Amino acid sequence: MNHNELKLEIELIPESTMHLNLRNRLTSYQWRQFSQDIQKRDQYSCCICHRVKGDTIDKLHCHEIWTFDTDVQVQYLNGFQSLCFQCHMIKHIGFATMNDWVEKYQLIEHFCTVNEVSRKQYAQHFHDAVQLWIARNQITWHVDLGDYIS
Numbered sequence: 001m002n003h004n005e006l007k008l009e010i011e012l013i014p015e016s017t018m019h020l021n022l023r024n025r026l027t028s029y030q031w032r033q034f035s036q037d038i039q040k041r042d043q044y045s046c047c048i049c050h051r052v053k054g055d056t057i058d059k060l061h062c063h064e065i066w067t068f069d070t071d072v073q074v075q076y077l078n079g080f081q082s083l084c085f086q087c088h089m090i091k092h093i094g095f096a097t098m099n100d101w102v103e104k105y106q107l108i109e110h111f112c113t114v115n116e117v118s119r120k121q122y123a124q125h126f127h128d129a130v131q132l133w134i135a136r137n138q139i140t141w142h143v144d145l146g147d148y149i150s
Contacts, residue, residue, distance in 0.1 A: 005115075006115050006117075006125065007048050007049075007114055007115055008048045008049070008087055008090055008091075008110075008111055008114045008115055009090075009091070009125070009129070010090060010091065010093050010111075010125060010126060010129035011066070011091045011092070011129070012092070012093075012094055012129055012130065012132070012133035012136075013066065013092070013095075014075070014133065014136045014137050014139070014141055015137055016137070016140070016141060017075055017141050017143050018095070020075075020143040021064050021077070021143075021145075022034075022064060022077060022145055022148050022149060023062075023064070025145070025149055031062075034062065034080075035060075035061075035062035038062045038080045038081070038082055039053065039060050039062070039082045041082075042060075042081065042082035044060065044082070045060075045082065046060065046082060046083050046084040046087055047081040047082055047083060048081075048083060048084075048087045048114060049084060049086070049087055049110075049114050051084050057084045057085070059085070060082040060083065060084060061082070061083050061084070061085065061088040062080055062081075062082060062083075063080065063081050063082070063083045063088055063091060064077055064079075064080060065077070065078045065079040065080060065081060066078065068136060068141075070139060072142075073139050073140060073141055073142060074141065074142050074143075074144050075141045075142070075143050075144065076144045076146065077143075077144065077145045077146050077148055078146070085102075086102075086106070086107060086110040087110070087114070089102050089107055090107050090110060090111050093107055093126070094130075094133075108122050111125075
């Protein structure tokens with residue numbers, strides 16, 4: 001399975017940087033306002049499964065998009081996207097299931113439906129994501145929030 005073909009992928013953040021993000025640098029009010037601006041930009045729909053807020057889902061989450069440069073050991077904040085609860089929980093499936101926010105089988109079902117793949121293909125993707133997470137946990141990352149923070 002080519003990961004470039006997946007609409008929805010698991011993105012496990014390294015343990016050392018899990019809480020080093022824009023959301024934790026802003027007040028609750030600032031994050032809510034920022035999140036609402038992102039939702040408006042995304043036309044109040046999930047950027048992955050395209051369900052619409054107020055129609056097929058109750059709310060959207062603001063998801064931070066990260067890239068990792070292992071050569072310089074920097075984790076870059078590259079943008080944001082509106083995601084429904086299920087898509088957002090798949091992105092962070094380890095954290096979501098660890099905190100009992102949702103049943104894992106529901107996330108697997110959503111992943112398979114959105115990506116039009118089998119449970120076996122999900123299992124392979126999950127395995128690959130965990131291996132990447134383990135490798136990234138060996139690195140001392142520097143977090144770059146870019147122009148989003150002054």
